[in-house]
Amino acid sequence: MSTFRHPGLAEPRTKEEWRRYRDSRPPERPTMPPYQRYLKLPKEEKEDINEARDTFHSALAIVDTAQVKRLHYLMERRMKANSRRAAGARAGLVLDGPPTVGKSTLVKLFAARYENRLRRRHPEKFQDGYEANGMLIDYTPVVYLSIPARATPKDLSVLLADYLGMVQLGRATQTDITNHVLTVLADVGTELVIIDDVHFLDLSAREGRVVNDHLKYIANETAATFVYTGVELKKSGLFLEGQATSRATQTAGRNTRHAVSKFGCTTDADKLEWAQTVKALEDTLILYRHKPDQLVKLSPYLYDRTGGSICALTDLIRESAIEAVMSEEEAITRKLMDRIEISEYAQATYRSLVQQRRKSASAKPKTAAS
Numbered sequence: 001m002s003t004f005r006h007p008g009l010a011e012p013r014t015k016e017e018w019r020r021y022r023d024s025r026p027p028e029r030p031t032m033p034p035y036q037r038y039l040k041l042p043k044e045e046k047e048d049i050n051e052a053r054d055t056f057h058s059a060l061a062i063v064d065t066a067q068v069k070r071l072h073y074l075m076e077r078r079m080k081a082n083s084r085r086a087a088g089a090r091a092g093l094v095l096d097g098p099p100t101v102g103k104s105t106l107v108k109l110f111a112a113r114y115e116n117r118l119r120r121r122h123p124e125k126f127q128d129g130y131e132a133n134g135m136l137i138d139y140t141p142v143v144y145l146s147i148p149a150r151a152t153p154k155d156l157s158v159l160l161a162d163y164l165g166m167v168q169l170g171r172a173t174q175t176d177i178t179n180h181v182l183t184v185l186a187d188v189g190t191e192l193v194i195i196d197d198v199h200f201l202d203l204s205a206r207e208g209r210v211v212n213d214h215l216k217y218i219a220n221e222t223a224a225t226f227v228y229t230g231v232e233l234k235k236s237g238l239f240l241e242g243q244a245t246s247r248a249t250q251t252a253g254r255n256t257r258h259a260v261s262k263f264g265c266t267t268d269a270d271k272l273e274w275a276q277t278v279k280a281l282e283d284t285l286i287l288y289r290h291k292p293d294q295l296v297k298l299s300p301y302l303y304d305r306t307g308g309s310i311c312a313l314t315d316l317i318r319e320s321a322i323e324a325v326m327s328e329e330e331a332i333t334r335k336l337m338d339r340i341e342i343s344e345y346a347q348a349t350y351r352s353l354v355q356q357r358r359k360s361a362s363a364k365p366k367t368a369a370s
C-alpha cells in the first residue's frame, strides 16, 4: 500500500501522488480579528488562531518570477512545436542550474498548469471509464520522475513503470520493462515527460554512454516532449557537445540547454526583479504591525543574506514571519531577521561578505590620509 505523503512536501513518485500534487491548494488565508481585540484575547485563544496564521506563513507562496515565466514560455512553445511532429528526434529541453534555484518547483508548476488546462478543454478524458481505441484508458498526460542517487538505466525504466502503476514481473529484463513502458506511455496519451535531477543517473564514463542511449531510445519512441533538469549538466557528459562521445552528442543535438540561475544584483533590471519577488512574498504576510513595503526597502539586505537564492529568501521570510508572531513583534524588521539563521551555506556567505565590507571600510580612511 502506498503511504500518504503530503502533496507538495515531497516529490511525487506515482501518477496518484502527482494528481494529489496537481490538485493541492495552498492553505486558506485566515481572517484575523482587529489588533486591539486580538491583544485582549486569552493566551489559548491567541494560540488557536495563530496556528492557522503559522500554517499560512509556512506555505508562503510560489512566485512567478521572470525566470519562471521565461522558462514556462519556452516549454509551452516547444510542446506546441512538437505536438504533431513525426516520430523520432523530438526536441526536448534541458534546464541546468545549481541546487535550490527552483528547478523542480518551476517544472512541476508548468506541468500542473498544463494538465489543468487539458482538463478544462477535455474533461471527458479525465473521467473514469474514458475509452480510446477500444481500451479503457487512465489518461496520464504528464509523467514526472524524480531520479534517486546513482540510478541505472534499468532503474529509469522501473521508475517509469512504478509511476504508471504497472504490474512488474520479478524476472523482467530491462528491455521487457522498457518496451512495456513505451506501450503504456503511448496508450495513456503522455505528452510531457519531466525527468528531474537527471544528474543522479550514473554518468561514469561507461555507464554514461548507456544512459544516453537509453534516454535517447525512450525519448525517440515516445510522442511526448521531454524536459530534463539537473545540476552541472553542461559538464556531466550527458547532454553536451564537445567533451562528450559522438553518441552523447546525439542526445545533445536534439535538446536545447537553458540555464536556471540565482537572482542577479548588478543591473537595474536585476534589482527590480529581486525587489518584485520580495514584494510578492511580502504581500502574503499577515502581521498586524508590518508596514507595506517594509521588506522591499530591505531588499539589498535580503540579497546579502541570501545571495539571491529563492530558496534562502523564502526560508528567511517564512521563519521570520513565524518569529514575528511568536515574539509578538508583528512585523519583520532587520533586527528580527538578524536573529534568524538560514542554511549554513547562506550564513557563511553572509558572514564573509560582512567581514569583507568591514575590511574595506577600515582600509578607506588610511587611503584618504596617505
Ligand SMILES: Nc1ncnc2c1ncn2[C@@H]1O[C@H](COP(=O)(O)OP(=O)(O)OP(=O)(O)O)[C@@H](O)[C@H]1O
Pocket (backbone or CB within 6 Å): 061, 062, 063, 064, 065, 068, 098, 099, 100, 101, 102, 103, 104, 105, 106, 197, 231, 310, 311, 312, 314, 315
Ligand atoms: N518560484 C518560487 N516561488 C517561491 N518559492 C520558491 C520558488 N522556487 C523555489 N522556491 C523555494 O525554494 C525551494 C527550493 O526549490 P526547488 O526544490 O524547486 O529547487 P531545485 O533547483 O529543484 O533544487 P535541487 O537542485 O536541490 O533539486 C522550494 O522548496 C521553495 O521553498
Ligand SMILES: [Mg+2]
Pocket (backbone or CB within 6 Å): 103, 104, 105, 196, 197
Ligand atoms: Mg529539485
